[in-house]
Amino acid sequence: MLMALAPEDMRFALDDARRRHTAVVDQIAANDRQALGFLQLYVALAGGSLSGGAAIALSGANTFPKALGYGLFGFAVPLILGAMFCMASIWPSNISLPGRKPDFWIWANEVTAEKAYLAYLENLAIKEAQNTRLNIKLSRLMLIAKALGVAAPVVAIIAGAASFWFR
Template sequence: MPLAPEDLKFAVDDARRRHAAVVDLIAASDRQSLGFLQLYVALAGGAFSGAAAILLPTVGTMPRPLGFGLLGFALPLTVGAVLCMIAVWPSNINLPGRTPNFWIWALRHEAEEVYLAYLDNLQVKEKQNSDLNRKQGRYMLAAKIAGVAAPIAGVLVGTAAILANW
């Protein structure tokens, strides 16, 4: 039994809300990526500067393993910053709503046909946005892992430098 126009209207509204929610998720992920990017660049910049100040002079007052530890800390943060940049790189996103061309076309067709055309198009566009959201989420997860790995890498590299007597 075909859906009544009221049921189709509900279906279109429900699908539109989900589509808008996915767009909101993408925007929130972009904001989060930019926040991590700022943090990672600031921390990595400071760590690289500290490492250079310790490791480059021929006579230094700071222990060299500390400089290597700072390098070990900075490298995962740099990788994390690159992953954040990839996550926010411009992508093809579909915004909710339809162009005027669709609505002009809709004026010449029956309501059921318009609803079905709307949903068919929305199905493709929602998949496009969901795929983008998943891709963005994978890069953000990797960036977060890099942030967690940074202090661990710093300690491990610093300890290795001590043991190697660098």
């Protein structure tokens, strides 16, 4: 035999579900802030690397080894790609914000508390799943962006060494 939840149990369940939904939204917002920080860093470093690489590699003077210029180009490439992944992770997305619009509460006033409670949780389950999928997608994009940032010095060394040995 099923027993309906007591009103205080319903309040606890609603509060628990809302807190989880809010936590997922907060994770998405934190991901956006992190992506913006990496984007600024990557663009600044890539711009400086491209400028330095061009000045060295395309210059007729032999002040610096050409391998350094190509190494700077190699450093910039993963950073540019990483910046693109940062942009992809902050691109506008369909996110469900916590809370319900007034029309739900107007409807809820006309039905039993149990029916409103179930409708609220059923809708919240759909919206929270939507946000969780979005959070996973954005986290993967940021993981790639971070990996490209880590790869930048390695690519720079390989590019510089390759240009030195294969001239």
